[in-house]
Amino acid sequence: MDLDEKDHFASLAKAVADNRDQTAFATLFDYFAPRLKSWLVKRSMKPDEAEELVQEVMAVLWHRAHLYDPSQSSLSTWLYRIARNRRIDKERRAKHRQLEISEDWFCLAEVPTADILLERAESDARVRAALEKIPDEQMQLVRAAFFLGQTHSEIASSTGIPLGTVKSRIRLAFERLRKALEEPASLT
Structure with missing residues (x-):
């Protein structure tokens, strides 16, 4: 220009x-x-x-x-x-x-009421108590499968336990957990 x-x-x-x-x-x-x-x-x-x-x-x-x-x-x-x-x-x-x-993502989640918090605490306590009743050999396999994300084959390979035994121990652990959670809560 x-x-x-x-x-x-x-x-x-x-x-x-x-x-x-x-x-x-x-x-x-x-x-x-x-x-x-x-x-x-x-x-x-x-x-x-x-x-x-x-x-x-x-x-x-x-x-x-x-x-x-x-x-x-x-x-x-x-x-x-x-x-x-x-x-x-x-x-x-x-x-x-x-x-x-x-x-x-700016919004706060809905704050639970006191009775819901109490129910959750009681439920958590029941689950923890039920998990403590599971034998250690079963609990180790549950931890590997559900907390570490390992497949049954990976657990069998890392522990030296046969695959069928891994599956049956995990199934037994969940059966114990289910029975323990079905029992009525004690009022102590």
Whole structure:
């Protein structure tokens, strides 16, 4: 852009600011809109979003041309700065919306009532007591299967116990656990 073109754009912007000159605005729009759109698309904006943002930038020119000061910068610099700032604002709003969409992780879980907490504590105590009644040889296999995530074959291989024995000990442990949990809770 040469100096004459720079002065020409500044005079057109002044005409828009002072007289709401539609012809001057149309000239500026025709020149800057496609360039701004291209610039925004090169910065990873989708073409339709870039076009929408260019409309906003050109609306700023129409409504606030009086804020443009040719002694501070060229009109193109002023418009590109507005486009850059609007693009950044748009990205920030998009990130904020994403947070709002996944806002569930901000919410606290529903606080259980005292009677539910008491029931859970009693249930936990019953399960712990039932687990203590399981013989150690069975409990080791249950731990390997359910707390360490090992398959029955892996347990057999690591312990040297036959696969059928591993399966039957785990089954017996769960049978004991089920019977212990089916017994009525003692009222001590």
